[in-house]
Amino acid sequence: MRGWDIAFGHPVTQGLVAATIGILLLAAAVIGALTVTGRASPALRRELWLRLASWAVLLPLIMAPILLGREWVIAAVTLLGLACLREYDRATGLFREHWLVAVVVLGILAVNFAALDHWYGFFVALWPLTVTVIAVASIPLDRPAGYIQRTALAIFAYMLFGAGLAHLGYMANDPNYRPLLLLLVLAVGLNDVAAFTSGKLIGGRKLLPATSPNKTLSGALGALVCTTLLVAYVAGLIFEGTPMDSTWKLLALGALVSIGGQAGDLMLSSIKRDIGIKDMGVLLPGHGGILDRFNSLLLVAPATFHLIQFYIGWGLDAPTRILTGGP
Amino acid sequence: MSDWKIKPARDLGLPTAERLRSHGREAGLVGGLLQGGWRRLVRLYMAVMHRFAVTGREHLPPPPFVIVANHASHLDALAVGAALRGPAARRAHALAAGDTFFTSTPMAAFAAYAINALPVWRRRTRPKDLATLRARLEEDGLVFILFPEGTRSRDGAMAAFQPGLGAFVAGSPVPVVPCWLEGAHAAWPPQRRWPRPGRLHLHIGPPLSFAETPQDRAGWTQVAAQCEAAVRALEPRR
Numbered sequence: 304m305r306g307w308d309i310a311f312g313h314p315v316t317q318g319l320v321a322a323t324i325g326i327l328l329l330a331a332a333v334i335g336a337l338t339v340t341g342r343a344s345p346a347l348r349r350e351l352w353l354r355l356a357s358w359a360v361l362l363p364l365i366m367a368p369i370l371l372g373r374e375w376v377i378a379a380v381t382l383l384g385l386a387c388l389r390e391y392d393r394a395t396g397l398f399r400e401h402w403l404v405a406v407v408v409l410g411i412l413a414v415n416f417a418a419l420d421h422w423y424g425f426f427v428a429l430w431p432l433t434v435t436v437i438a439v440a441s442i443p444l445d446r447p448a449g450y451i452q453r454t455a456l457a458i459f460a461y462m463l464f465g466a467g468l469a470h471l472g473y474m475a476n477d478p479n480y481r482p483l484l485l486l487l488v489l490a491v492g493l494n495d496v497a498a499f500t501s502g503k504l505i506g507g508r509k510l511l512p513a514t515s516p517n518k519t520l521s522g523a524l525g526a527l528v529c530t531t532l533l534v535a536y537v538a539g540l541i542f543e544g545t546p547m548d549s550t551w552k553l554l555a556l557g558a559l560v561s562i563g564g565q566a567g568d569l570m571l572s573s574i575k576r577d578i579g580i581k582d583m584g585v586l587l588p589g590h591g592g593i594l595d596r597f598n599s600l601l602l603v604a605p606a607t608f609h610l611i612q613f614y615i616g617w618g619l620d621a622p623t624r625i626l627t628g629g630p
Numbered sequence: 631m632s633d634w635k636i637k638p639a640r641d642l643g644l645p646t647a648e649r650l651r652s653h654g655r656e657a658g659l660v661g662g663l664l665q666g667g668w669r670r671l672v673r674l675y676m677a678v679m680h681r682f683a684v685t686g687r688e689h690l691p692p693p694p695f696v697i698v699a700n701h702a703s704h705l706d707a708l709a710v711g712a713a714l715r716g717p718a719a720r721r722a723h724a725l726a727a728g729d730t731f732f733t734s735t736p737m738a739a740f741a742a743y744a745i746n747a748l749p750v751w752r753r754r755t756r757p758k759d760l761a762t763l764r765a766r767l768e769e770d771g772l773v774f775i776l777f778p779e780g781t782r783s784r785d786g787a788m789a790a791f792q793p794g795l796g797a798f799v800a801g802s803p804v805p806v807v808p809c810w811l812e813g814a815h816a817a818w819p820p821q822r823r824w825p826r827p828g829r830l831h832l833h834i835g836p837p838l839s840f841a842e843t844p845q846d847r848a849g850w851t852q853v854a855a856q857c858e859a860a861v862r863a864l865e866p867r868r
Contacts, residue, residue, distance in 0.1 A: 389658070392658065393638065393639040393642055393658065394638050394639070394642060395636055395638065396636055396637035396638055396639070398639060398656070398658040398659065399637075399656070401658075401659050401662050404658065404659045405659055408659065448634075449634050452634045577636065578636050578638055580638060580642065580643065582643065584643070
């Protein structure tokens, strides 16, 4: 049972997996109670069941690669990046620029390869390198009209779904990545739920009505308090005895997850409002597209990575340049 | 400085099966690569199996335009597509009978991803669909490959053109290029299950313009009659 011990070796991993199963069951019980007592409208109940069912499929898909190991995480992050790119490029019209999309795809593959190789130098170098290639890729078409816009759309795509998202995969180079990565993906999900719930319970002023009409200030603050405290508490168990083990640093990490998650959500809302569409896709019933679900991770991944990088570093004892074998 | 607008895919938000049949279907990187690979295969097949020859290629205008030809076999759309090069080849859509090519999802996926066909539903094409196709033809600079007889000829002789063609081009600056495909009936008559080797020759004629033709029933009939005459005139004398 060595593999099992590696996957569930850390007590926080066990706790988070158990808590996830518990929360899903509890949510099912609550929605079940609403259904039996007829307290919620049929439309709301349907919506809630749909969301829960989507979560019940999504959470195992998200958590399994994290438990399985480094290569699995990086493969999953690569696929996620490509799926997000596809939704984004069809929504923005970037998909008509085949050369630029091809460069962004290559960039996503390269940056995830750098994570797989555990080659930090290449991993960070790919940001300026890919942007350089994007900047020149459409020049030979001799079609200057729209150059700035299509280049900007492609750079934005690479930043979000390549350079940014790949930080999640790079984290897996640390032998003890499992509890922290689980905490991050669960906390951004919880952050959304906390914002939704406290917004519904407290109500009040709208946060940014033109960007996202359903979000309230109370929801944003409620999520900030809940997520910050929860992340700080669980991260305290993970980082015990390390340079991150200070109340302020842990609270900063928690706040970063909550603010980054909400900012990612609002960023996608801004993109959708600007384009004039409601959802990015139709893949996940009750959620919309892949991006509608994973928007919160896009900004959290690089932000939390570099906070922890600053104080501790990632995978400093793990072998580097596993595949390319350089210095 | 040019005005620049975010332009989402015309088929954004459609479930896969509907997307395949959508008149707004637009290919991305993967679709483009698949179609490019398929075009090269078809050109190779045409050259090897049918010693495919084209005359009058200089008549082809830059896209958008509509190609009309006689219809004797399932090879016709492939042959006409194989005669195109560059942007015209990439943007060419064969308008294919929905009830033959778009009923099952695997067949629709093949028609969409390989042949880049758009469905027309015989006798049930709605005015809205025609308007979408007409708008896309001009706005997106497409090439439509059309067989206005409506069905394959059973004996190789060309039938009268249906007036529906007029909906796309009457009163529009988009030109119509008449073509005659020679040898298709011999290579793959409707009675045979598979094609046999045999020479195919595409004769391309000078484009016709219907910019001044009224967009009504009489105009449509006029378009069909003129196109039919132009295609017949390209048939080589025996």
